[in-house]
Amino acid sequence: MSRFFLHQDLGNGILEDPEGMEAADLATAKQQAIQAARQLLANAIMAGTKPIGKAFRITDDAGTLLLIVPFSEALPTDMRARPDDL
């Protein structure tokens, strides 16, 4: 198990994950990030507000950036396209 931190990229700043979480590996941490993004997006959509975050920046204990997971990865595949692309 390793410790991973799911910091949120807000576009104009970073919302830090103060506690981190244990996960078996980076792939598991990514799955958790996608699950978390689903809830963040769903919560904002239900409330009729804009999600404040844009992506997770997954780091290790030392703060090294391991992976960026855009919240859009949490959407169903056919909903990820930008309106301009339709």
Added chain:
Amino acid sequence: MVQPSQSFVRNCLLSALDEAAYAAVAPHLEPIVLPKGVVLIEAGKPFEYAHFLNSGIGSIIVSTADSRRVEAGLFGRDGLSGFGGVLGVNQCPQTTMMQVEGDGYRIALSALRHACDQAISLREAILRYVHVFITQTSFTSLSNVNQAIEGRLARWLLMCHDRVTGDDIALTHEFLSIMLAVQRPSVTTALHVLEGSGFIKAKRGNITILDRDALIDFADGMYGTPEAEYRRLIGPFG
């Protein structure tokens, strides 16, 4: 055993009892310190004691076999754990544990039942508390299906604030995520929103309530009814 004098008891339910009710229960109260995380009632296992809290916060948690869980209700100096004993049961499917350390009195269920037989006003007071507790869980249910996570968190923080001394509540995001049955980043984000509005100050492992009235407004009617029921039926609270 030295009996706690009613005027010094900080448990609101005990201090609101009439003389006969308090006289029936007091000889059986044993002072106890309750550290964070201690389990008062384990799901599916017989329990022998009820606990009246003077401080700290206890949670009633329901979970599935594969560990999905949510807090169904909480209590502190307003009430007691194990009121099922007064309802005639000594085992239940929920777990009761301390989420904020505290202290109080424990009482053997047999002694509590006996005291309720001696003083009907004691039984009535506990049954009124059961009614208030059901009211709380009803509003938790309403809040869970109607409110965004920020509103649910606001309500929950108010309920904790009622049961601690001062404005600081020692809670981690991890713990809050379990209590609200949401993912940890949702707690982080919701705290950020409440903090950005100036309602709270969040530090690692600690939340300070800055503007209680604003939190109540933000909770949008989901907070306040169970608390009003308590004051109407039992006495001062929070």
